[in-house]
Amino acid sequence: MPFPDELGPAIAVVDYNPNWPSDFNHLAARLQAAVGDRAVAIDHIGSTSVPGLAAKNCIDAQIRVTALSPDLVDLLESAGFRCRPEPWNHTETSYGVPCEKLVFAPPAGERAVNVHVRVATGPNTRYALLFRDYLRATPEARESWGAFKQRLAQSVPDLFDYGQIKAPATNILMTTAEHWATQTAWTVR
Incomplete structure (x- = not known):
């Protein structure tokens, strides 16, 4: 759930903004400075990382680490980032496997x-x-996913409800993504 200063108007999914990559680069530099060599990589993820995809104007970054530890919270909080307290921001299920995480x-x-x-x-x-x-890599999927999110945001303006409805649709999208990954021999880089 958002912190009080993050509360605003209803969900808005906007057309792709070509400034999002530079916004991410600025954020990534700050994150790198905060966590140093603890980061294996810092990735631009989520919808704003996909050129041409409609998205909420919220940059998602992923810090890959070898292990989660309390000092990561200290490092990021010292840089002003706030650890989100909700349980779903500390554990998520991917491919049926519960995975620990932290979200700031x-x-x-x-x-x-x-x-x-x-x-x-x-x-x-x-x-x-x-x-x-x-x-x-897949223009048809990108266009369909963006249109779906824009329609959803217009009919479901509440952030929590929007996320609850989008989650199962994301799983369907990812089934197709897995098929693509097999066909193209995609791997994590």
Whole structure:
């Protein structure tokens, strides 16, 4: 759930913004400075990482680490990021496997971001990267997914409800992405 300073108008899914990659690069530099060599990689993930895809104006970054540990929370909080407290921001299921994670909000008053900290070898890390790469490589899927999200946001303006409805649709999308991954011999890079 959003922190009080993140509350705003209803969900808005907007057309792709060509500034999103530079917004991510700025965020990634801050995250790298905060966690240093603890990061195996910092990835631009989610819909804003897919050129041409409609999205909420919220940059999603993924910090891949070898292990989750309390000092990561300390490092990111020292840089102003706020650890999201909800249970679903600490555990998620990918491919039927429960995976630990951490999710951070931006410092108060800054642009909307979600920083996902995941174990580099975890299935949830693979899931996020496959989602991105499949939609980057498949124009028909990208256009359909963007149109679906825009229609959903128009009819379901509440963030929680929007997410609850979008989750099963994402799983259907990812079934097709898995088929694509097999056909193309896609792997995490």
